[in-house]
Amino acid sequence: MLHDESTVTIDRTPEDVYDYLVDGLNGMTWRQGIRSIALRAGTVGAVGAEYAQELAGPGGRSIPGDYRVTVADRPDRIQFEVIAGPLHPKGTYAISADGSGSRVTFALDAQPAGIMRLMSGTIRKTMASEVGSLATLKQVLES
Template identity: 55%
Template sequence: MAHAENDLTINRSPEDVFAFLADGLNNAAWRSGIQSIALKTGTPGAVGAIYAQTLSGPGGRPITGDYEITAADPGRRLDFQVVAGPARPAGTYHLSEATGGTTVRFSLDLEPKGLMKVVGPMIARTMRAEVDQLGTLKRVLESA
């Protein structure tokens, strides 16, 4: 299984951080690989909402990476599952109160199958790069 995880503290309330993360349209503000994103179905930030996103793949080629929100506990936890595209990791944002803000732990997990096992190391690097973007999330939220 490929796994990547990162955490940091953001000087905003858990409710503010959750609200920002739950609205997938905000992804473009802090995730560098987003080429486009739109709410496909459902209510923003609610379980069952599906976001259609196009990501920068190898060589900058566009790839699909649609995801569905699978759990939403405001101020505490947001889970999602990628439902379209070549790699389909599951992700979780765990939020907890910290002195002066919120500690965010972002984790991604993927069980490679078939040919995906061959490109496992590349997938692991991509997942690591994704969770490492929490620093950008911190800058965006603290400057708002």
């Protein structure tokens, strides 16, 4: 099992942060690797919402990274699972009040199987970059 996580404090309420994160279409503003994203099924903010995304992959190719929201517990927790692409990680955004702002932790877990196990180093780097994008989220929400 591969795991990575990052935490930031954002000068916005937990409700503001949650509402921004639960709408996957906002990912384009703070996650670098997204080439396109669209709501494919369900309702924004609800369990079962599915997003079709194309991500920047190795060698400049696009790879699918569609995901489904599995937990939507406003304003504390959002969980999702990737349902398309070469790897199917699960992710969690945990949000809590921290003074007048919010403490946000983004965690990713993945279990590479088959040939994907040979790419564990690349997968670790990608996961670290993805959770590290919380720094950009902080900039976007505080500007």
